[in-house]
Amino acid sequence: ARYNRAILLREKGNKELADDELNQLAGLSQFRQAVSQANHLTTLARAHLNKNEPEAALADARAALGLWKDDPLAYYLIGVAWEQKGDASQAQHNLEAALALQPDYPPALNDLGLILWQEGNSNGAIEAWDKAVALAPDYPEAHYNRGLAGLRVGDTRRGMQELREAVALKP
Numbered sequence: 089a090r091y092n093r094a095i096l097l098r099e100k101g102n103k104e105l106a107d108d109e110l111n112q113l114a115g116l117s118q119f120r121q122a123v124s125q126a127n128h129l130t131t132l133a134r135a136h137l138n139k140n141e142p143e144a145a146l147a148d149a150r151a152a153l154g155l156w157k158d159d160p161l162a163y164y165l166i167g168v169a170w171e172q173k174g175d176a177s178q179a180q181h182n183l184e185a186a187l188a189l190q191p192d193y194p195p196a197l198n199d200l201g202l203i204l205w206q207e208g209n210s211n212g213a214i215e216a217w218d219k220a221v222a223l224a225p226d227y228p229e230a231h232y233n234r235g236l237a238g239l240r241v242g243d244t245r246r247g248m249q250e251l252r253e254a255v256a257l258k259p
Contacts (some may be wrong), residue, residue, distance in 0.1 A: 126156040133165045142169040160190035165198060176203050194224040201233055210241055228258035 130150035135146035136145035146169045152162040167182035180203045186196040201216035214237050220230035232254035238247030 096169070102235075123153040126152040126159050126162065129155070130159065130161045130165055133169070137165065137168055137172065140172060142172040145169040145172075158189055160186040160193055160196070162191065163189065164196045166201075171199065171203070176206060177202070179203055192223050194220040194227045194230060197223070198230045198233060200226070205233075205237065210237060213237060214241075226257055228254045231257065238256070 089244055091109075094106040097103075097106035097109060097150045123257045129148045133145040133148035133152065136142070136148060145165060149165040149169065152159055153166075156162070163182045163186035167179045167186060170176075170179035170182060180200065183196050183200045183203070186193055187200065190196070197220035201213040201220070204210075204216060205213035214234065217230045217234040217237065221234060224230070231250045235247045235250030235252075235254060238244070238250055240247075
């Protein structure tokens with residue numbers, strides 16, 4: 089549509105507006121290309137995490153952020169890589185960055201809950217898992233973690249209910 093508009097503007101003698109349209113079109117094209125490359129890099133980062141290769145995952149996810157600085161998935165993957173490396177502070181920082189960009193991201197909420205739980209913040213962890221389940225009722229990992237937390241804080245009924253839900257979703 090921008091290209092057609094630019095052609096029409098040029099035909100009507102408005103070269104300056106036509107050039108602006110074409111420049112905006114070029115910018116959109118470059119952005120789309122950068123996002124596509126960033127998506128490829130996050131796919132590679134996820135594969136490295138699946139092989140427990142956090143350093144390689146960090147390199148790929150950081151490269152993705154170099155192409156698209158507002159990519160919540162890249163921040164999430166960096167957080168997971170830091171989790172694998174055992175640095176909860178860096179993991180939490182990056183998971184929170186992912187959630188700042190995309191507050192309705194259940195995997196980031198789930199992993200943030202795990203970190204908060206490990207730090208002794210059971211209320212914060214349960215709150216993160218509650219949000220994850222509210223956003224994605226079919227997300228078994230959040231139900232599972234919420235169930236274990238319920239058992240550990242003495243809410244046996246809720247804990248068992250959540251564990252049953254997790255198993256029903258992912259036997």
